[in-house]
Amino acid sequence: MIERRRGPIGRYGLLVLLAALLTGSAAAARTFDVRAVMSKDGSRVYFDPIGLHIQPGDTVRWVQVDGYHSTTAYDPRNGNHERRIPDRAQSWDSGILLAQYPAKGSTFEHTFSLPGVYDYFCQPHEAAGMVGRIVVGTPGDGPGTQPFGYAPDRRWKPVPEVAQKAFPAIRLIMEKGAVRTPQLQHER
Ligand SMILES: [Cu+2]
Secondary structure (H helix, E strand, O other), X not given: OOXXXXXXXXXXXXXXXXXXXXXXXHHHOOEEEEEEEEOOOOOOEEEEOOEEEEOOOOEEEEEEOOOEEOOEEOOOOOOOEOOOOOOOOOOOEOOOEEOOOOOOOOEEEEEOOOOXXXXXXXXXXXXXXXXXXXXXXXXXXXXXXXXXXXXXXXXXXXXXXXHHHHOOOHHHHHHHOEEOOHHHOOOO
C-alpha cells in the first residue's frame, strides 16, 4: 500500500506562512506605477510622476502609455553613462518597450532594496530631457546626490543639460512623495 505523505510544509506550515504574509514585513512592500508617455502631437515625452519617494523593498512598475521608451538606470554598465545610482545597487535597463504594437501597455518592474537616489533615463528621448528620479528611503550621500559631472576623470557619458534641468530636487520628492513633470502640474 502506498502511503501518501504531506510535503515538508504541510497544512500547519501553510497556516504559519499565511499568517506571516498577512502580518509580517513582506506585506508592507508596495508597487508604484510610473507612466512613460508621448503626448498625442509627439511634442512632449516624459515620465509621470517624474520624481517618486519609496521605501527599501518597494517596486516601481513603468507602464508604456504612448510612443517607444525605455527605463534605463544612469550607470556605467548602461552605455558608460554617469553613475547616478548607489554604488552597490542593482542596475536596470528595460530595453525599448513597445506599447502601441505589438504589446500595448507593456511594463517593466524593478525592486529597490538599497536606500539612495536613483536617476534614470529613456534611451530614445534622453536628449529631449526624458528622465526620472527615484528616492529610496533616506538617500544618504551616494552618486545620485552628487552634482552632475562629479567625476570627470572617469570619462563617463555626461547627462545632457536639458535632462539635468528636468530632475526634481531630492528634497521636493521627499516632501511631496510624488512629483509630476512640470508641464502636467495643472492637469489632473
Ligand atoms: Cu521616451
